[in-house]
Amino acid sequence: MESIQNLLIGFNDIFSVYNMIIIFLGSMFGTIVGALPGLGPSAGIALLIPLTFGMPVGSALSLLVGAYMGTMYGGRITAILINTPGDAPAIMTAQDGYPLMLQGKGGLALGISAFSSFIGGIFGLIVLVFGAPIVSKVAINFGPPEYFMLMVLGLSTITLLAGKSMSKAVMMALVGFALGMVGSDYVSGFVRFDFTPELIEGVDFVAIIIGLYGISEVFLNIENLVHLKMGKPSFKVKEFIPSISDIKKITMPTLRGSLIGTLIGILPGAGGTIATFLSYATEKKIAKNPEKFGNGAIEGLAAPEAANNASVPGALIPLITLGIPGSGGTAIMLGALIMYGLRPGPLLMVESGRLVWLMIAGLIIANVFLLFSNILLIPVFINIIRMIQKYLSPIVTVLCILGAYSLNYGMFNIWIVLIFGVLGYFMKKFDYPSGPLILSVVLAPLTENYFRQSIMLSRGSFSIFLTRPVSLGIILLLITIFAFSFIKKGRNSKNQDYSEE
Amino acid sequence: MKLMERIFIIGMMIFSGLVIYEGIKLPIKSEYTIGPGFLPIVIGIGIFISSISCIVQSVYKYKKLDTDTKFISKEGATRLGIFIAVLTGALLLNEIFGLLISMVVFMIVILRYVEKYSWFVSIRVAIISNIIFYLIFEIWLRVPLPGINL
Structure with a gap:
C-alpha cells in the first residue's frame, strides 16, 4: 500500500503541462534515436543531458526516462520495415518482423510490437514499484565497507559487458577509472592530472559520453556514408491494430517475455539484448509450430519486444536501490542522477524518495504516450527518420558541439568531446567495449571514497571487508560471478575448438 | 588493421605510463588510509598489464587470419x-x-x-x-x- 501511496504522490508531483510536454518530446526523441541504426539508449540519453541543464530536476528526469523508454520502442521500427535493427535488442524483432513486412503485414507487425512493448514496460514497472522499496529497506543499514563492495560489484559487471575479449574490457574499465580520478582529490586536497586549469574540476562525464557515443558514431557514418533506404509509409491506422485472435495468440508469449525481460533486466550487465534472445529462444522451444519462427510468427515478434521493454524498469531496480548500473544506458542514468545532486544507492529512496517516485510515474506516463504514438504516429516517425537519416551526421555533430558548450559555457568541453569521439571511433573499429569505460568513469570517485572511508573506519586494516557479513557476502558473490564467467568462457572456447576441428 | 590496432594499444601503454608518473608525484599513504597517489599507480600498472595482454591477443588473432583487413578505405x-x-x-x-x-x-x-x-x-x-x-x-x-x- 505504501508503494501505491508513494506512486500517487509521484503522479501528483509530475502532473503539469510542462512535464507532460517534456515526457512526450523525450519519448518521441527516444523513438527516433532508437530507430536510427547505431544510436541506442546510451546515445539517446547522452544527447539529451545537456538540454536538461537549467530544468527543475523532476522535469530533467522526466525527459531522460521518456527518452530511455522511447529508444526501446524505436529500435523495432527499422528492424521491421527494412530489416535493419536500430539497436542490439531489436535484432530478434527483425527475425519475424521483417518476414511479416514482406508478407504485406508491416502495419500489423508494428502494431503487435507496440502493444507487446507496452505490456512488457508496464509489467516491469509493476515489479519496480513493489520491488524497489523492499530492496532499498534491506540495504538501508549499509556502511562504507558495504558501499565499497557494492561499487566493486557494479564494476564487476564489466565481465558481463565485456563482449569478446575480457582483456579489452578490463583495459577500458581501468582507463575509465583513471579518467574518473582526474581533478581535485577532496580528501587530501591534491590535484591529479592538472595539465590545464580546466582539469582541476575533473573531466566532465557528459562530454565523455557525448564523444564516445555521438561523435564516434558520426565518424563511422561519414567513413562509410551510411544512409537508410526507407520507402514512403503507406499504412492505414486500422492496419496497426491487432485482431482479437492475434491478441489471444500473443498474450502468453508477451507475459513470458515480460517476466524474462524483468528478471534479466535486474541482473547487472545482462540487459535487453540477452533478454530478447532468451525470450525468443523460449518461445521457439515451447511453440507448437517452431518452424514458423523466422517466417513471420507473431509470437516470435511479441515475446522479445515485451522482454526488451520490461528490461528497462528491471534494470532500474539495482540502479535506484543499490547504485549499481548494469548497462551503458543505466550507467549514463547513474551519472545523470549524481549530476542532479542525487545519491543513487540504498539511501536514495529515503533522501530523495519523491524524485524517485516522480521518475517512476514519468516512466509509466512515457509508456502510455509511447503506445499511442507508436500506433497513431508511425507514418510521422517514418517520415522524420527518412528525413533525418539523410543529414544525420552534420546534425548530430552540431547538436553534440552545442551540448558540450552548454556544459560550462566554454570551448574546453568541445575539444574533450572531439578527443573522445576519436577514441570512441578507434574503440569501435578494434572492438573495444565502451560500457566498461563509462561504468568506471561514473563509479571511480565513489569507489575510491568508500574505500578510503572503510580503511579509516578500521584504522588502516583491510580485514574490515571480511569481518562484516554483507561485505563478505558480496565478496563471495563476486568470486562466484568470476568463476562462472571463466568456466563459461572456457566452455565456449572448447566448443569453438571442436567446431573448428 | 593489425598495425593500427597495435599503435592504439601502444598509445594506451603510454597513457598508463603517464598515469603511473602522476601517481608517483603524489603521496601514496596518509594517516589511516591511502594517499592520492595510491590508486593512480595501481590503475596505471593495471592498464599496462592489460595492454600487454591485448597485444598478445592481437598477435594470436592476426596469426590465425590469412589476410589482414584494411583499417580504412x-x-x-x-x-x-x-x-x-x-x-x-x-x-x-x-x-x-x-x-x-x-x-x-x-x-x-x-x-x-x-x-x-x-x-x-x-x-x-x-x-x-x-x-x-x-x-x-x-x-x-x-x-x-x-x-x-x-
Whole structure:
C-alpha cells in the first residue's frame, strides 16, 4: 500500500503541462534515436543531458526516462520495415518482423510490437514499484565497507559487458577509472592530472559520453556514408491494430517475455539484448509450430519486444536501490542522477524518495504516450527518420558541439568531446567495449571514497571487508560471478575448438 | 588493421605510463588510509598489464587470419579527414564568427562536399537546423552561445 501511496504522490508531483510536454518530446526523441541504426539508449540519453541543464530536476528526469523508454520502442521500427535493427535488442524483432513486412503485414507487425512493448514496460514497472522499496529497506543499514563492495560489484559487471575479449574490457574499465580520478582529490586536497586549469574540476562525464557515443558514431557514418533506404509509409491506422485472435495468440508469449525481460533486466550487465534472445529462444522451444519462427510468427515478434521493454524498469531496480548500473544506458542514468545532486544507492529512496517516485510515474506516463504514438504516429516517425537519416551526421555533430558548450559555457568541453569521439571511433573499429569505460568513469570517485572511508573506519586494516557479513557476502558473490564467467568462457572456447576441428 | 590496432594499444601503454608518473608525484599513504597517489599507480600498472595482454591477443588473432583487413578505405579516409579538418576549422573560427554561424558554414561544406548534396539542399538544411538549435539552446535553455566578434 505504501508503494501505491508513494506512486500517487509521484503522479501528483509530475502532473503539469510542462512535464507532460517534456515526457512526450523525450519519448518521441527516444523513438527516433532508437530507430536510427547505431544510436541506442546510451546515445539517446547522452544527447539529451545537456538540454536538461537549467530544468527543475523532476522535469530533467522526466525527459531522460521518456527518452530511455522511447529508444526501446524505436529500435523495432527499422528492424521491421527494412530489416535493419536500430539497436542490439531489436535484432530478434527483425527475425519475424521483417518476414511479416514482406508478407504485406508491416502495419500489423508494428502494431503487435507496440502493444507487446507496452505490456512488457508496464509489467516491469509493476515489479519496480513493489520491488524497489523492499530492496532499498534491506540495504538501508549499509556502511562504507558495504558501499565499497557494492561499487566493486557494479564494476564487476564489466565481465558481463565485456563482449569478446575480457582483456579489452578490463583495459577500458581501468582507463575509465583513471579518467574518473582526474581533478581535485577532496580528501587530501591534491590535484591529479592538472595539465590545464580546466582539469582541476575533473573531466566532465557528459562530454565523455557525448564523444564516445555521438561523435564516434558520426565518424563511422561519414567513413562509410551510411544512409537508410526507407520507402514512403503507406499504412492505414486500422492496419496497426491487432485482431482479437492475434491478441489471444500473443498474450502468453508477451507475459513470458515480460517476466524474462524483468528478471534479466535486474541482473547487472545482462540487459535487453540477452533478454530478447532468451525470450525468443523460449518461445521457439515451447511453440507448437517452431518452424514458423523466422517466417513471420507473431509470437516470435511479441515475446522479445515485451522482454526488451520490461528490461528497462528491471534494470532500474539495482540502479535506484543499490547504485549499481548494469548497462551503458543505466550507467549514463547513474551519472545523470549524481549530476542532479542525487545519491543513487540504498539511501536514495529515503533522501530523495519523491524524485524517485516522480521518475517512476514519468516512466509509466512515457509508456502510455509511447503506445499511442507508436500506433497513431508511425507514418510521422517514418517520415522524420527518412528525413533525418539523410543529414544525420552534420546534425548530430552540431547538436553534440552545442551540448558540450552548454556544459560550462566554454570551448574546453568541445575539444574533450572531439578527443573522445576519436577514441570512441578507434574503440569501435578494434572492438573495444565502451560500457566498461563509462561504468568506471561514473563509479571511480565513489569507489575510491568508500574505500578510503572503510580503511579509516578500521584504522588502516583491510580485514574490515571480511569481518562484516554483507561485505563478505558480496565478496563471495563476486568470486562466484568470476568463476562462472571463466568456466563459461572456457566452455565456449572448447566448443569453438571442436567446431573448428 | 593489425598495425593500427597495435599503435592504439601502444598509445594506451603510454597513457598508463603517464598515469603511473602522476601517481608517483603524489603521496601514496596518509594517516589511516591511502594517499592520492595510491590508486593512480595501481590503475596505471593495471592498464599496462592489460595492454600487454591485448597485444598478445592481437598477435594470436592476426596469426590465425590469412589476410589482414584494411583499417580504412582511401575514400573513407578522405571523407573523414575532410570532416575532421572542417569541424576543427569551424571551431577555431568560432572566436570570430560565433558558434552558430561557424556551425552553419560547417554543415554547408559537409553536406555539399562530403555528402554530395546540391548547394540549395545543403544551405536549406544548414540554416533550418541551426535556427532550430538557436531556438532550443539560446531561447529555451538560455545558453549564451558566443556571437560575432569582429
